[in-house]
Structures are given as structure tokens and as C-alpha cells.
Amino acid sequence: MIKTYAEALQFIHGRDRFKKKPTLTRMREFMALLGNPQDQLKMIHVAGTNGKGSTVAFLRDLFLAEGATVGTFTSPFITRFNERISVNGEPISDADLLADVQHIEPIVAQLDAQLGPEGPTEFEIDTALMFSYFAAHPVDVVVVEVGLGGKYDSTNIITPAVSVITTIGMDHMKILGDTIPKIAAQKAGIIKPGVPVVCGRLTPDALAVMDQTAAANDTQVRALDRDFRVTNRPEHEWGERFDYAWGDHRWRRLQIDLLGQYQIDNAATALTAYITYHQLMQTRVKIAEIRQGLQHTTWPGRFERLANEPLIAIDGAHNEPAMVEMAQLLRQHFSGHDIYIILAVLADKQYTQMVKTLMKVPQVHLVVTQFQGPGKRAAATPQELEDAVASHKHITMAPDWPTALKSVLASISADDLVLLTGSLYFISEVRQYFKGTDE
CATH class of the missing domain: 3.40.1190.10 (Mur-like, catalytic domain)
Structure with missing residues (x-):
């Protein structure tokens, strides 16, 4: 019972x-x-x-x-x-x-x-x-x-x-x-x-x-x-x-x-x-x-603002079609800003193409990292993500997303954008960290 x-x-x-x-x-x-x-x-x-x-x-x-x-x-x-x-x-x-x-x-x-x-x-x-x-x-x-x-x-x-x-x-x-x-x-x-x-x-x-x-x-x-x-x-x-x-x-x-x-x-x-x-x-x-x-419509985790100055946002984009839309949004709304993207993806996704799509956006600096995948679904490792694209000076690796966020925040200015994306499970983890679980 x-x-x-x-x-x-x-x-x-x-x-x-x-x-x-x-x-x-x-x-x-x-x-x-x-x-x-x-x-x-x-x-x-x-x-x-x-x-x-x-x-x-x-x-x-x-x-x-x-x-x-x-x-x-x-x-x-x-x-x-x-x-x-x-x-x-x-x-x-x-x-x-x-x-x-x-x-x-x-x-x-x-x-x-x-x-x-x-x-x-x-x-x-x-x-x-x-x-x-x-x-x-x-x-x-x-x-x-x-x-x-x-x-x-x-x-x-x-x-x-x-x-x-x-x-x-x-x-x-x-x-x-x-x-x-x-x-x-x-x-x-x-x-x-x-x-x-x-x-x-x-x-x-x-x-x-x-x-x-x-x-x-x-x-x-x-x-x-x-x-x-x-x-x-x-x-x-x-x-x-x-x-x-x-x-x-x-x-x-x-x-x-x-x-x-x-x-x-x-x-x-x-x-x-x-x-x-x-x-x-x-x-x-x-x-x-x-x-x-x-x-009045809001939807957690869909280009959701977590902080201002610098603007920190999360988005649950987790496949290639969503990354194409994300790239379009970044070009339209943030063309004059440096954009720091912290990316963590489940291993069963098209992460090679997702990385390439994001790197086509001007002013993007990409940090690839990992998170704890749900249940039996593994997250792609930073090494897999880096191996997925040719060597690129604007791509760096971090062992976990808190380390990635800390290093990014230490090097940016107030009018830059920090975006954490790649998986709904990943941004759920980030959102709980920022907002707590007692909402």
C-alpha cells in the first residue's frame, strides 16, 4: 500500500x-x-x-x-x-x-x-x-x-x-x-x-x-x-x-x-x-x-530571464530545429551584444549540428559542459561535444555547469547575454539553483 x-x-x-x-x-x-x-x-x-x-x-x-x-x-x-x-x-x-x-x-x-x-x-x-x-x-x-x-x-x-x-x-x-x-x-x-x-x-x-x-x-x-x-x-x-x-x-x-x-x-x-x-x-x-x-502568458524555461545586468536566461531548446529558431532569436534581439552560451545536451540528440548552428551566430562564445542526465539517459560529455565540431577559438569546455557559469560571469560585462540551454532537464537543474524549489 x-x-x-x-x-x-x-x-x-x-x-x-x-x-x-x-x-x-x-x-x-x-x-x-x-x-x-x-x-x-x-x-x-x-x-x-x-x-x-x-x-x-x-x-x-x-x-x-x-x-x-x-x-x-x-x-x-x-x-x-x-x-x-x-x-x-x-x-x-x-x-x-x-x-x-x-x-x-x-x-x-x-x-x-x-x-x-x-x-x-x-x-x-x-x-x-x-x-x-x-x-x-x-x-x-x-x-x-x-x-x-x-x-x-x-x-x-x-x-x-x-x-x-x-x-x-x-x-x-x-x-x-x-x-x-x-x-x-x-x-x-x-x-x-x-x-x-x-x-x-x-x-x-x-x-x-x-x-x-x-x-x-x-x-x-x-x-x-x-x-x-x-x-x-x-x-x-x-x-x-x-x-x-x-x-x-x-x-x-x-x-x-x-x-x-x-x-x-x-x-x-x-x-x-x-x-x-x-x-x-x-x-x-x-x-x-x-x-x-x-x-500574461509565461512558460518556465522558454527564454526565461533569471537575472538582469548581466542578462542571464535559460531556454529548453533541445534539438536541431529548436536551435535554428534560437539562432534566429539571438540574431534578431541580441545582434549588438556578446553572447555567452553554456550548452549541455543529452547524448541521444544531434549535438554536432546543434553546436554548428549556434556557432554561426555572430558574437557567440560557447562553453560546453555536462549535467546529470535523467534516469538512464546520459548527457553528452564535454569531450563528445568538443569532438563534434572542428577546433574553434570561441568554444571552451567546463567539467560542470556551475564551473562554466562562474568562469563566464568573471569575464563578461553588464550588457552581455548569458544563455544556458541544450536540454529541458539541464535548465530545470539551473532554474532550481537560481529560484529554489519552494516556489
Whole structure:
């Protein structure tokens, strides 16, 4: 019997992360034994290579601005596991998480006895906890982030009101496929019959997969740059401003507090999904609430400021497509500054290409280092990162990130930028160091 919060976390994290054969059969059986709590919920389903977390945050704050109660399911967490299941941005309490684990534990034991080594995975248990929690603690809408891929993700047993696919890029290739169309096909697996689909900035071959899948499911895609559009209105202040146009909805100078063209894309994608949801519910949207929701959105670890003078920021960019976006952001907002990047990456990522992309940005000084990888996933060593690129005078090594940060801070001026990036797990460690764990 699980009696404490610590035992509940141990129960969750002690499970296998993956099974050899992808399937939703086990998850459907799991939910049936719990009484199919997911069928009681109104949901928006969000998949994509990058941008999922920010898009979920924009959706959450758009609904919050109109006074709705919003549940979110996100991964990975930045500081504490409880963040994965949140209501109005507040993580589930330790007591509620413990009660939720105690509720599902007998079902997991039953499935283990029945399936042996093919019992539920860690993420299937996370997902089951979320569905059962929101069924027992009703909210107006739940925004559900896909864990990995789409087609075989454990969240993909739902029929949402709206499906969202943010971006398609090269990541998790061993699991999802080694081409954009193959990866797109996995993400398109969340498209359901008659459920409208909103897509962010996709390449033509990825969008073609979405259109074909939607047509086969008697629904339509609303795509950024084709059906709805944004126009960047750059300013020198922190944040971004943009115009939005989709059909009769035309609004100027919407403002967000997150940096980067890709955050404008995420905001517009979330806004289109939000409008689509209201069209389905036959309710109106109000521009004052939209402006308020977008402007108040924050998302930990997405070019998040930890200190000023010098500006120290963290960003969870952890794959090559995200580094391309990061390089664009740095060129646009920090072209007149020296940029010191402290990079730590998981060993299973395309770190060679990530380093090369960052080194193309003018004024970049790169310090490669390492951190404690999560569970069995190793972080790339500084030596591996250095070996990944040709000898470069602007690349140095450090044995760990606190040493790297100390050496960088000793040599920079007040108007330089220090950016720690390369992995969500890495920046989680950094964020806890700066902000403490008692938020």
C-alpha cells in the first residue's frame, strides 16, 4: 500500500519508460478498468516537435482571461512532478497526487498480473492519473500535451474538441522515423474523425500529410501562413508584437512576453485553436480577453530571464530545429551584444549540428559542459561535444555547469547575454539553483 507522497513518486518513476512494441490497446484497457474517465472531459489535444508547451500555456491563459477553469497536462516538468497536472497554472497538491496514485495502484497491479512485463509504462500511468484527477475534479476544459509522437502516445485514446500540431522537425528519429513525412505521419495520428485540426508553421511536405490525414477523417486543417497569418511588428522592448488575421478575425499589435518568432507562431496557433473551440461551442470571443490572455502568458524555461545586468536566461531548446529558431532569436534581439552560451545536451540528440548552428551566430562564445542526465539517459560529455565540431577559438569546455557559469560571469560585462540551454532537464537543474524549489 502506498502511504506517502515520496512512495507515490517512487511508484510512478519506477516503471518502464518504453515497451518494444507501440500500442494503445493496453492504455484503452487501463482506462476501461478505471471507468473511462477521459470520456467525461472537454479537451484540446496538442502535438508537435517543438512549441507544445508554449502553445499549451497560451491556450491556458486565453481561457483563464475569460474566467474559465483550465486543466493542463504537460511534460516534462521543470521543477516538480506535480506541474504535469495543473489547474489554472497551479500544480496538483501532494495530497491529491497521493490520493490519485492510491486510486489507480490496484488497477496497475491487476494489469501487471494479467500482462506480466507488458504492464503499464510510466507515461501511461502519468496519463491515467491526469484523466482520473480531472474526472474527479471537473474543469471547463483540459489542454492535453502529447508526450512523444502522437499515433501511439498514451494520450491518444481521446476524442478532443480540437487537435493542434505545432511544428514538425527532426527529433526522436529512432522512434518516429528519419524523414519529415514519416515524423509528420506519427504526429498526424492524433487527427480524429470530424475533429478540426490547427497547424503551426509546417513545411509543405509535412502539411501535405496533415491535409491527407484530415481529408481521410472528414475534417479540415487550419494552417499558419495558409489559412491564418501573422505579421511580426518588432520593437526594442522585451517580448514580441504581431498582427493576426484569420477570416473575419483581424487584430493588430497583439503582445506577448515571450521572445522569438516561433513564440509568435505558437501564440497564433493557440489563438486559432481557441477561436475554433469557441466556434464549436457556439460562443463568442472577446478581443480584450484575448489581448489579456496572450500578454500574461509565461512558460518556465522558454527564454526565461533569471537575472538582469548581466542578462542571464535559460531556454529548453533541445534539438536541431529548436536551435535554428534560437539562432534566429539571438540574431534578431541580441545582434549588438556578446553572447555567452553554456550548452549541455543529452547524448541521444544531434549535438554536432546543434553546436554548428549556434556557432554561426555572430558574437557567440560557447562553453560546453555536462549535467546529470535523467534516469538512464546520459548527457553528452564535454569531450563528445568538443569532438563534434572542428577546433574553434570561441568554444571552451567546463567539467560542470556551475564551473562554466562562474568562469563566464568573471569575464563578461553588464550588457552581455548569458544563455544556458541544450536540454529541458539541464535548465530545470539551473532554474532550481537560481529560484529554489519552494516556489
